[in-house]
Amino acid sequence: MGKENPAEKALNLIRGRLCDPTFVFRPLSGPPDSNYSKLKFIVSTSITEGCNNSILLLGPRGSGKAAVLDLVVGDLMEEYPDSVTLIRLNGLLHSEDNCAFKEIARQLCVEHHLLFSKMASFDENSQFIIAMLRECGLAHKTIIFVLDEFDMFAQASQRLLYSLLDAMQSVTSQAVVVGISSRLDADQLLEKRVRSRFSHRKILFLPPSREEIDSLLEHLLSLPADSSFPSGYVTQFNEKIKNITSDTRFKDMLKTFLNANSTVNSLLKFIFRAVSSMNLESGLLSLENFKTAFSSMLRQPKLEAVRADCSILELYLLVCMRRLEVKEQSSYNFISVMKGNLLIEFGLRNDESCATMKNNLGFYVFTEYKTIHDSFQTSDFYAQNVCLRAFEHLREREVICYAENRGQSQAGEYRPMKLLISASELHQGMRSHACCPAILLKLLDH
Amino acid sequence: MPTIAGPSLSPHKRIVAARSENTGCPRSAEDITPRKRKLRSDSAAAVPTPIKWKSPRRCALMAEVEEEPNGMLETQFDCLDGKSKWNPRDDDQMKAVKEALHVSTAPSTVVCREDEQRRALEFVKGCMEQNKAGSLYICGCPGTGKSLLMFVYEFFQEGLPCLETVSVNCMSLTKTTDIFSKVLGENETGKKAIGSSTPLEQLQILFSQKQQSSSSKMMLIIADEMDYLITRDRRVLHELFMLTTLPLSRCILIGVANAIDLADRFLPKLKSLNCKPLVVTFRAYSMQQIVRILQERLVELPYVAFQPKALELCARKVSAASGDMRKVLSVCRSALEILETEVKGSTDEEPQIPVPEDQMVKMDHMVAALAKTFKSPVVDTIQSLPQHQQIIVCSAAKAFRGSKKDRTTAELNNLYMEICKSSMITPAGITEFTNMCTVLNDQGILKLSQARNDKLKRVSLRVDEADITFALKEIRFFRNCLL
Numbered sequence: 001m002g003k004e005n006p007a008e009k010a011l012n013l014i015r016g017r018l019c020d021p022t023f024v025f026r027p028l029s030g031p032p033d034s035n036y037s038k039l040k041f042i043v044s045t046s047i048t049e050g051c052n053n054s055i056l057l058l059g060p061r062g063s064g065k066a067a068v069l070d071l072v073v074g075d076l077m078e079e080y081p082d083s084v085t086l087i088r089l090n091g092l093l094h095s096e097d098n099c100a101f102k103e104i105a106r107q108l109c110v111e112h113h114l115l116f117s118k119m120a121s122f123d124e125n126s127q128f129i130i131a132m133l134r135e136c137g138l139a140h141k142t143i144i145f146v147l148d149e150f151d152m153f154a155q156a157s158q159r160l161l162y163s164l165l166d167a168m169q170s171v172t173s174q175a176v177v178v179g180i181s182s183r184l185d186a187d188q189l190l191e192k193r194v195r196s197r198f199s200h201r202k203i204l205f206l207p208p209s210r211e212e213i214d215s216l217l218e219h220l221l222s223l224p225a226d227s228s229f230p231s232g233y234v235t236q237f238n239e240k241i242k243n244i245t246s247d248t249r250f251k252d253m254l255k256t257f258l259n260a261n262s263t264v265n266s267l268l269k270f271i272f273r274a275v276s277s278m279n280l281e282s283g284l285l286s287l288e289n290f291k292t293a294f295s296s297m298l299r300q301p302k303l304e305a306v307r308a309d310c311s312i313l314e315l316y317l318l319v320c321m322r323r324l325e326v327k328e329q330s331s332y333n334f335i336s337v338m339k340g341n342l343l344i345e346f347g348l349r350n351d352e353s354c355a356t357m358k359n360n361l362g363f364y365v366f367t368e369y370k371t372i373h374d375s376f377q378t379s380d381f382y383a384q385n386v387c388l389r390a391f392e393h394l395r396e397r398e399v400i401c402y403a404e405n406r407g408q409s410q411a412g413e414y415r416p417m418k419l420l421i422s423a424s425e426l427h428q429g430m431r432s433h434a435c436c437p438a439i440l441l442k443l444l445d446h
Numbered sequence: 447m448p449t450i451a452g453p454s455l456s457p458h459k460r461i462v463a464a465r466s467e468n469t470g471c472p473r474s475a476e477d478i479t480p481r482k483r484k485l486r487s488d489s490a491a492a493v494p495t496p497i498k499w500k501s502p503r504r505c506a507l508m509a510e511v512e513e514e515p516n517g518m519l520e521t522q523f524d525c526l527d528g529k530s531k532w533n534p535r536d537d538d539q540m541k542a543v544k545e546a547l548h549v550s551t552a553p554s555t556v557v558c559r560e561d562e563q564r565r566a567l568e569f570v571k572g573c574m575e576q577n578k579a580g581s582l583y584i585c586g587c588p589g590t591g592k593s594l595l596m597f598v599y600e601f602f603q604e605g606l607p608c609l610e611t612v613s614v615n616c617m618s619l620t621k622t623t624d625i626f627s628k629v630l631g632e633n634e635t636g637k638k639a640i641g642s643s644t645p646l647e648q649l650q651i652l653f654s655q656k657q658q659s660s661s662s663k664m665m666l667i668i669a670d671e672m673d674y675l676i677t678r679d680r681r682v683l684h685e686l687f688m689l690t691t692l693p694l695s696r697c698i699l700i701g702v703a704n705a706i707d708l709a710d711r712f713l714p715k716l717k718s719l720n721c722k723p724l725v726v727t728f729r730a731y732s733m734q735q736i737v738r739i740l741q742e743r744l745v746e747l748p749y750v751a752f753q754p755k756a757l758e759l760c761a762r763k764v765s766a767a768s769g770d771m772r773k774v775l776s777v778c779r780s781a782l783e784i785l786e787t788e789v790k791g792s793t794d795e796e797p798q799i800p801v802p803e804d805q806m807v808k809m810d811h812m813v814a815a816l817a818k819t820f821k822s823p824v825v826d827t828i829q830s831l832p833q834h835q836q837i838i839v840c841s842a843a844k845a846f847r848g849s850k851k852d853r854t855t856a857e858l859n860n861l862y863m864e865i866c867k868s869s870m871i872t873p874a875g876i877t878e879f880t881n882m883c884t885v886l887n888d889q890g891i892l893k894l895s896q897a898r899n900d901k902l903k904r905v906s907l908r909v910d911e912a913d914i915t916f917a918l919k920e921i922r923f924f925r926n927c928l929l
Contacts, residue, residue, distance in 0.1 A: 032791065041787070049541050051548050058823055060889055122620050162617050171550045183890035184823050185908070193671070193704060196588035199776045204823045206830040260874055260882070262832040300875040422876055424863070 006233045007283030010223055011275065017220055018272050021067035022074070024264070027219050028064070028212065029071060035203050039178075040072045042201065046176045047080055047142045052168035054177040054198050056150065058184055059205025062265025065180050066148065068205075073144065085111050085136065085143045091152025100153075100160045101125040104145075108132050126163070133173040143175045150179035154189040161190065165197035207262035213254070216264075217245055220271060221285070233283065240284045250287060253294050260298065270297055302421045305397045306429030312437065313390045318426060319440050321400065321419050532749035534789045534805050540782070543751045546743050547778050552594055557742045558735040559591050562726050566595070569724055570698055574609070574664055579653075579695040581687055581721070583709050584702045586728030589770030592702050596668055609698075611666045616674040622682040625675065629667055629697075646685055653695040665697040672701040673708060680712050687713055691721045699723070730769025736761035739771065740778065756781070756812040763816050773819070781807050781815035824909055827889065828917035834874050835882050840924050841865050842892060842907050843914045852906035855883060855894075859901075869923060876901070 017023050029036030039055065046053045057065040077084050087107045094100040105125040109116035112132075120128070136143055145164060147153055153161055167173050179186065187195060187202070208216065221241045223234045244250050257270060273293035278285050310318070394400045399421050421429075427444060430436045534540055545551055556563055566582060573580040584592050596613070614628050626645035669675070675683045690699050701708075701723070709716070709723050716722050731739070740757050760781075764774045785807050828839060841861040845853055859879050866873035874882070880900050887894040895904040918924035 041783070045544075045783075049544060051544055052550065060827075060885060126618060159617055166615075166617075169550050182888045184827055185890045193588040196770050196772050199779075200773065200819045201776075201780070202818075202823060204826055206826065207832070259833040260878060261885070262830075298874075298878065300877060302877075303875065422859075424873065425875055 006229055007278070007280045009229065010233075010237065010283065011278055011280070013223070014221060014275050015272065018268050018275070021064070022071055024216070024220065024268065025064050025067045025071055027215060028208070029068070035205060036068050036071060038203055039068065040075065043072060043144065043176055043178075044076060044079075046174070047076065047083055050137075050140060050142075050174050052173065052175055053201070054165060054168065054179070055201045055203060056179045056181065056187060056198075057203050057205065058181055058186065060207075060263055061182050062263040063205040063207065064264050065205050069146065069178060069180065073146075083141050085141060086146065087111075087143060088146045089148065089153075091147065091149030094160075095152045095156060097157065097159045098122050101129065104129055130167070133167055133175065137172045137174045140174065143173075145175060145177045147177065147179045150181035151183045151186045151189055153179075154186065154194075158191055158194050161194050162197070165194060169197060207258075208264060213258075213267065214245065216267075217241075217271070221275075237284055240286070244285060244287055244290070247287060250290060253290060257294060257297065266297075270294070273297065300425060300428075302399060303425045303429045303432075305399055306421065306426060307432045309397060310394070310399075310429075310433070311390065312435070313387065314394055315430060315433070315436055315440055317387065317390055317394065318399070318419070318421075319444050321417070322423060322426060322444060325419060532751050532806055534751075534785055539749065540786060542747060543744075544779060544782060546747060547740075547775050547782070549772050549775050551743075552597060553742060556591060556595055557739050558731065559595060559728070562728060563595060565724075565726055566700070570609075570666070573698050577664070577696070579690040579692075579697055579699075581690045581699040581701070581723035583723040583725045584700065584728065585704065585706045585708065585725065587730050587769065588704060589768070589772040590728040590730055591771065592728050593670055596670065596700075596702065609666045610663050611668065613668045613670070615670040617671050619674070622675050622677055625669065625682065625686065629665075649689060650692060653689060653692040653697070655694065663696075666700065667697055668700045668702070670702045672703040673705060676712055683712055684715065687716055687721075687723065691716075691719055731765055731771055731774075732769070733758070733761045733765045736765055736769075736771065736774055740774065750806055751782075752778070752807045753809065756807050756809050759809060759812050760816065763820070767820070777812075777815050777819050778807075780818060781811045784811045784814050822913075824891070824913050825917040828891070828909075828914060829920075833871075834878075835886060836918065836921075836924065837865055837871070838862055838879070838882055838886065839891060839909075839914055840918065840927055842905065843911045843928060846907045847911065852895075852904045854901065855880060855903045855905055856901040858883070858905050865927060 025036070028034055031037070035057075039057070042053055042055055045051065057069065059065050073084070073086060077086075085108070087104055089100055089103060094103050101122060102120070102125055105120065105128050106116045108114075108129065133143065164175075164177055168175050168177065183189075187198060187200070190198065218241070222238050223229060225231070225234055258267075270290075270293055273296060274289045275285065277289045277292050279289075306315075306318070391400075395402075395417075400417050400419055402417055419426075423444075427441075430441060430444065532539060532543075562584075566584070569580065569582050584595075586592055612629050614625055616622075616625065619625055619628070623644070623646065626649055630645045630648055669686070672683070675686065677683075686701075687699065689695055689697055705711075706725075706727060709725060713722075737757055740752075740761070744751060757778075760774060760777050764770065764777065767773075785805075788811075789805065828836065831839065838858070841858060841864075845858060845861055859876060862879065863873045873879075880903075883892060883894060883903075883905065886892040891907075891909050893906045893908050897903040915928050918928065
């Protein structure tokens with residue numbers, strides 16, 4: 001009981017932190033030229049001075065745009081308790097004009113404790129919104145419109161955008177329009193007249209730098225010197241974290257991970273997985289946790305299918321298909337693969353022998369194959385129906401598939417097939433296979 | 447939404463009286479309007495005033511104002527003789543400057559649009575004098591002062607008492623035919639809705655029959671963003687303009703839109719009826735006009751906030767791009783904010799350092815503001831992409847160099863793996879590759895089409911190849927790759 005509890009508590013604490021975007025992005029808001037400060041500056045000048053503004057937040061998904069905006073709005077609501085109203089719209093839900101106006105009216109009603117009627121028409125809604133804007137302008141209350149998925153609002157007629165941005169051109173209203181989008185050319189999607197009313201301020205959310213990542217890791221994973229944790233445990237835990245993060249292997253792994261996706265969100269997922277596989281008995285994180293997390297993040301399902309599931313015969317068939325592919329026969333069927341298999345079995349490589357084999361068409365080449373097999377003593381020879389079953393198994397695992405969907409009349413063995421796995425994946429899978437014969441690897445390379 | 451509310455005109459009426467003369471006397475409050483008009487036409491003629499003899503009259507506080515080759519700018523600076531230094535740390539002063547430059551503060555008189563204003567006014571007056579109906583079409587790029595003129599127009603209503611004005615922004619209509627009910631709604635002559643006739647029919651009846659009442663006020667209809675009335679059969683627009691051709695019609699229609707050839711393209715019948723609308727084109731602002739407008743806005747402030755060269759640079763850049771006044775104001779405000787952060791940032795450390803002499807918005811602030819507004823975020827984003835995604839972008843740039851403009855994902859994957867192999871980087875698997883392509887599609891760098899099979903999706907490039915080369919030129923590997 002004594003030692004389990006701190007570990008579980010620590011685990012819960014860290015997992016809670018990772019799921020809370022406010023906590024994650026708080027340290028990024030320190031420096032004066034961070035996105036947080038820029039955004040806060042623009043919105044707070046609108047609140048204090050009453051001048052209208054419009055901004056666009058751009059960046060890949062998961063880079064923290066909505067989180068930073070929430071931080072800014074939260075802070076401003078604390079600083080100016082009664083002067084801020086927040087209206088949120090989402091491009092996926094409210095891109096249609098009627099819907100959007102209704103939603104704005106509804107949210108305004110909720111904010112100001114008025115009754116909202118669902119039967120209100122479009123005209124009534126827009127009159128209401130104008131009246132509210134005027135009232136709020138007179139009372140020096142700022143309305144912040146947050147438009148998520150801004151590029152979706154620009155797809156259809158841009159009436160909502162025009163109305164909002166036009167309202168901001170008048171002296172009577174006090175509003176800020178914040179658009180969030182992952183498309184970099186979101187403002188090029190706007191019509192000329194809407195774009196002219198937009199004030200061209202853009203804040204770009206770029207992936208964090210190395211120093212920021214290091215400080216973020218420390219911030220997320222260090223336990224606080226709280227009284228609820230035994231103090232020895234806290235120092236031990238933090239020590240371990242420091243050791244791990246300064247380890248070169250960890251740094252290499254992090255670098256490989258960040259080479260594929262560098263957004264904050266993916267980093268959080270990675271850390272979450274690592275932390276979740278923490279050993280509860282020792283109560284400390286270790287490098288192995290991060291390694292397991294890493295391998296589970298960069299999954300290659302087809303490779304695993306090859307590595308874990310395939311029998312030797314199936315590997316043979318895959319290698320044959322690959323060789324046929326290399327010989328630029330883009331469509332091959334079971335029979336040609338079988339012939340290729342025979343070629344491998346006989347170790348025949350030059351073209352003349354291939355020609356003679358091709359001349360020997362027919363289904364019952366197997367009898368000859370079998371006699372030769374007896375003399376060659378390869379242990380991996382199987383009958384045709386066994387091979388057919390192996391083929392079917394590969395097809396179920398979706399490592400191979402039929403090349404065309406028509407031609408049902410043809411017998412299964414004659415239908416053209418193709419590989420769904422690339423050569424490098426096949427190679428890797430075979431190399432990590434438990435008992436792959438060496439001859440196959442050699443044959444794959446040539 | 448109806449047209450935007452009228453601007454608060456009272457604080458700006460002072461502008462009329464505040465203009466000084468050519469000779470550089472200090473501002474006098476008795477400057478009357480005829481003087482002002484003379485000044486404007488003088489400066490429009492660009493009389494080059496001698497520069498030399500003005501310099502001793504300059505106040506000592508106005509340090510290093512450069513000699514302007516443009517005589518027009520000179521005249522403005524004479525009234526700066528009496529101006530004090532601007533303290534950007536003072537919140538009120540900063541606020542005043544920002545307000546002067548905000549888009550929503552409309553000036554009391556419209557500078558640089560006198561010609562267009564005169565033409566429109568003459569047209570309306572002509573219609574009123576002859577008691578005839580007529581139509582006017584105002585067109586021009588966004589940000590050239592069309593709607594602004596309409597507001598100052600409302601201000602001019604005082605000079606034209608016999609007009610009823612209906613001002614409609616066609617974007618705010620649910621249905622295009624609602625415009626007729628809006629027009630009718632303002633024209634309550636006591637008649638209730640006649641049975642089941644549509645508002646259009648009522649209007650037509652109204653204008654075809656002799657008016658019983660003696661008060662035959664002319665009606666001025668201003669339709670903003672008129673291209674929203676264009677439907678497939680173009681009926682509404684036609685009917686609206688046809689209202690002015692009815693025999694006893696007494697309405698004057700002013701339509702505002704962006705397209706220059708709206709009247710020709712969508713209203714061919716009017717030509718045959720010989721009642722084509724008069725077209726007034728608002729051209730995009732030129733550099734000199736932009737500078738004049740900015741100075742007009744800043745002239746009533748008691749201090750100098752902007753270095754003249756900075757204003758000129760801003761005007762030059764924006765007029766070369768679009769001539770949009772809103773953009774100019776936005777850039778100026780952005781420059782103000784840069785100055786503000788610079789000034790406020792230094793206050794945190796040592797407040798006892800005295801304010802340096804003539805702190806105002808200088809060239810470097812304006813250059814930074816222009817860069818912020820005109821720069822596309824693409825280059826920065828490509829530079830900060832993770833390595834594999836950069837390789838994908840690079841391979842896409844190479845793939846789409848020739849005539850082929852789109853390829854399948856599988857082909858792109860092959861190219862990507864080639865590049866990876868040539869630099870000993872382990873390529874990502876096909877699943878990871880497709881995910882990265884989707885991420886790039888989300889960001890608007892690549893364009894992925896839909897297909898059932900992942901590998902058959904067609905990929906094309908949305909970004910210019912030149913941008914990619916520029917963004918990746920620092921890294922030697924990509925530089926060699928893109929050669």
